[in-house]
Amino acid sequence: MNYELIGGEMADFSDREPVGGALAAYLIGLLRPLGGRVLLAGPHAPALVGTLAEFAEVTCLVRSQPDAAALAGRGATVLCGSLAKLTGAERYDAVVALDGVDRLCSVEGPQYDWAESVRALHRVLRPGGALLLSVENELGVHRLVDRATVTFAHTTDAWRPEGEFGTKPGSPDRLESRLAAEGLTVGWLGAAWPLPAAPAFAATPAALRDGPSGALSAAATASVAAAFAGRPVLSDPRRLTAAAIRAGVGAEFAPCWLALAFRGAELGVLVPPVLTGAGPAADLPAGRVLEELLIGACLRHDLPAIRRLLAGWVAREPAAGFDNVLVDGDTYTVLDPARATGEPGAVLREFAETLLAGGYAQPWPAAADVPSLTVILLAAAGLAGTVPAAGDVPAAPDSLREHEEQVRRLEEQLADAAARVAYAETELIHRDAELRRARLQIDAFAGKVGYRITRLGARAARRAVRAVRRSPLFKD
Template identity: 30%
Template sequence: MTPDRSPDSTESKTASEVEASAARSVMIGAEMLNWSDLHPEDGRPATAGRVPAALLEPVLRAADTVLVAGPHSLELIELIVDQVASVDVLARSAPDAEEIADALSDRPVRVFCGALDRFTPEHGESSYDVIVALDGLPRLVGPDTPVLTWADALEALKARLAPTGRLLIAAENAFGIERLIQPDPTVTVPRDEAWPRDVAGDVAAPAGLKAVRTALEASGLTVDQAYSLYPELVGAKVAVADASGPLVGAVIARAVASRFSGPTLTDPYRTTHDAVAAGLGNELAPAWYFVIGATDLPQVLPGGAVPDGPGVLLEESLLTALRIDDQVAVRRTVSGYVTWLLAQDAATGAVASADNVLVDGTSYKVFADGVVVEGSGEALVVGQLARFVRRSLEAGSRQPWAAGSSAHDLTSRLVSMAGITVTTELWATVADGNEPVQPTGNAEQLATIARLSQELADASTQASWFESQLDGIRRSRPYRIGQAVLNPARVVVKRVRRVVR
């Protein structure tokens, strides 16, 4: 649907009319009458979830006056209202403004509907203790706002912030990890929300983490804390102040892998894990939260998202050993894991996949909540190792064996290292064991095809060499003499056999 332009008559309303409005919302200009960010038909939903909630909790205080700027879920707004003295909400969507006002009609909330550039000091408070803009700045304007840059929008919010106030603001990354994983369909088929905008008036954030920090500092704001968000801004599952380290990388990679489905350019999990390992976790984050005026905040949102303690994922240890063809390490790792797995209770063993177990020497522990693998005893071992094999094949990881090996063959080879034979009955316990496995990403598919082509070329070269060797033997003098000696004997043997019959 196409956003409607607002009539000029709505711009004459002031904040004093909020109390007189049945829905307790007032249109301030550039509002969108036929649009919803809370219930979009062809656009992104409002910011919501545990991550922004976890950030708001330690920042808000009971006596605060708060401005919520931009699309935030009704649940988030209610959470804010429950913790502070008063809340003003700025929403560009008229249906959203009415819904928020109706839902919070008995609470200290005022709702202003329109664009940020129409939100003047006559609307709301002259200054706020806290301004919450965790959806970013682009959705603070509509098509009736001709020119407003990101710096202009930031300055407008800063002007309404109290001298000792706290600002929570989000910014999307123009070159996040998703650009390496999956092409953006909105480039060729734009959503309805991507209406044309003046190039000079684009409210998109500056490109890159360093550029956003520089823009904030140029505006006179000091960033006290910055979080890298994954897998996206509006549906963030984890936010970390320092996106580095193997355990953080595993948590982030899981979040990103859950975000993408269908054909991708590269494997989501492996690409993200490798990017974090290379020290690019902060720079390639899909979005960031910036906190101004608040300190002593947690390093990870929500708390406990990244388990504490030493160790690396068992999957990473196995993949590393397979990559360098360290058969001794593979056998030792598999044997130790299987011994530990068989000693666990049913609930622990069911989620103790190689991608969900931390190993520190000979010590093992479950990393987090994981995929449940049914079975017990040897069936559980086969199921868990089959899951590892499937994940390694989907990631296009290098194997020291033939690239065309099936999941059954590779699983049998690993399980045999623990003294277990994969029978037909045992393999039948793996539900998807006979399904063909191919790499998830196009890049990994091309790499696998290249390895298969190389193996075929090597096999063809070896066959040609053996043929040439055999041809040389057949032409040699000893071979011809042997043939001359053996041929009469063959004739005699054949005649004797016929007589005996």
Template identity: 30%
Template sequence: MTRSNLVGGEMLNWSDLHPADSRPAAGGSAAVSLLAAALKPGDTVLVAGPHATSLYVDVAAQAESIDILVRSAPDAEELAESLTHAKTQVYCGSLDRFETDETYETYDLIVALDGLERMVGPDTASLPWSAALAKLLARLTPGGRLLLGATNSFSVNKLIQPDITAALPRDEDWGRSVADAPPAGLGPLKAALRAAGLGIAGEPEKPGPRPLDPTAVHANDADNPRGDGTAAAPLARICGVYPSLVEAEVAVGNGGQVVAAEAARVVAARNGGPTLMDPYRVVMDAAAAGLLVELAPAWYVAVGVEAPVDSTSGELVEERLLAALRADDQTALRREIVAYVEWLRTAPETGSPDHVIVEGTSYRLFGEGEQGTIEGHLNRFARRALESGSRQPWPAGGDAQQLTARLASMVGITVTPAATPEVIRPLGSAEQLATVARLADELAHASARALLFQGTINGIRKSVPYRLGHAMLNPARVVRRRLKRVLRRR
């Protein structure tokens, strides 16, 4: 027997768990990790909005009770029949019409990792993002925890892929108020959270509205009351999510190269085909500029929870090598290649430069390294450097085998040239245009040198010494040619 309860605003012929013309429900390994950090045995939990089925199962396994709110009637029926937890209630409808009991029930933990936009259907004319957030915060117990997802309208995705599908409206794209969308940008998101009575972790508290419940104090702030005697605002911790909310694989802070590389890999893996810019390099460059969180495709906001983010330190060997290439510093390039190859020759497990971290003079493997020969690891770096369109201290347009041979020669390794050189093109259109421009510049310089050389030759031929020498040597040439003819006849 179903336990689904209709609250109003439900969508009868629609599914967010099995979408035909919309994005899937929120999920991913980063979502699992964040939920595990927030969930405590005995919690009363509200899961609002569509989430991957595995997340519902994880919550039901530990929670004292779990209420689920989804807008899709088929999804509500499916969840009600599949979740056998004794204290599970499934509600179907819009957030603005959601009431659980005669009393206004509150929760220890509210999970809304999909964001706030898909908590209403077409029957709700408008529910501003800030109003939806206020409704969730009002349902928290004092000291309660909130996990919230928010999409970023201007992220690295804008620099990677042209959004050609934006002109093609989907079934889900009914008319909505602009205010219903998440704040556009990290700064406006923080401002909206402050307006809701939340503090931002790592930033000084700014004057603003008090929390909806003045007794709601974050555990870490219990010893830090306000000067006026009231409780400090609950803290919201924000981390970047890559590559999206629906498949959140990596949650990051503004960490170093290793953290950025994890995010860059998942972004590159999901952006095959033509791109505006090389996906991997876009993320790495954003991290170098301190914008890894600001330009993330989405964000997690964790209130009352220490969000688990990767804090691995060190530098990638690949980034050091690329820095030397860009600066035309062959001395630094040789030094890095020699040290890296020496480690390869003695390490029990080896990896290519994009899988090896260097800290001072020590090296260690990062992620799942690929076993192989020294030549193979250098060739992988050569290919990745050419695919990224990185500047090189040699003429443009070379193939991976040529670059591999140059690098290998620095450590005394001879590489056999390929019978048919493979031309590696940059992945992104911007890098391709930059390579074409460099080739055109090199061709123009070569043409100018050829013209200068031709002019020098013409000047020599017109000089008096050249003419005298030519006149003196010409008779000797005539005699030599005649002698050859005579000797051939004999």
């Protein structure tokens, strides 16, 4: 056995979805100046263990015995058991809990709440040590769009699903206050998207409040779009994320918060205010997202603005999606060049799907389907070409609210079709009645002498006209 059982270990059980990703690895790399010994508490991806092992002596604490066996031999000391069995006899230069503290206790011992778990991790920190902690926001965007309730055990690792009724702090300010109450000095705190288990974009509350909201919302929305593509949700998390950041409450609705706190005075570990998976974000450009400007123009039925925006996009950045282009006056800037699609038709089709699925009012109500609306957008952009197939467009979240909007639109179309059918039936009834009256009149007069003489005269007149037309004199 290459791991140590400390008590409270859980056999035949494994924690699903350990936290990982490039952003988590970057944050762990910032602890390099601390060196020494590092405790990795909770389920973390093996790649993160390797990142830590490059510069520190790593000790992993997991409650699952199969997970402990899988981590053994990766250059780290592995402790298998409950957080309650961790004593203060061993001290560490840093404690990393990027999975949070919800999966540190086992069924074989006390069930610590959030504050008790943080206190237990604090005890094993040496003076001046650092705690890198993740805290899930129960009112985050990922929870607001989740179709399943968080207060019911849907998985075996959530036998105490308290959700918003738990003791975790519910805002960045409260998180900082709670950590300060435990004797920890917060050196950096960031709101992260799209999911607590796989953060890909993070920004401090100050950066979200004072920075370029267009670029920040576009970056956060891009990470959310990649994480929720095709997933069943209540409503589109991309819209909620962008709206929260534009309104200045992005940090309050972020899926999780990442905090770097120190026991005692803050050490010289500098964390940039905005982070992506590749590291610190470059200077973010000013301007608003092109997609937002186009949707606003559609809502106002402002056709000149739509044509002007589409013409500027075609002339400058036709290979980039509308959600990846920032517009500042006449300047069009691509936020992430790696996301360029290279096909303007696919971009326009994706925007048509966004308009129709989102229930946005648009100035072409007759275009009730994606191909028809895409043809109109191609013409408005001055482009000629065929409508791309649906498979060429990135998958959107499987949103229940958007499905409801589609059903409402179909109901309107069916109601309009039913009204047209009812009108046609009414006209047919009226015309059938008029035809019956005409036939009755014809039958009434058909047997009289005057009617017969009239019919004979009409026939004779028709014959005379035909004879005259066949005459050579008429042809000359």
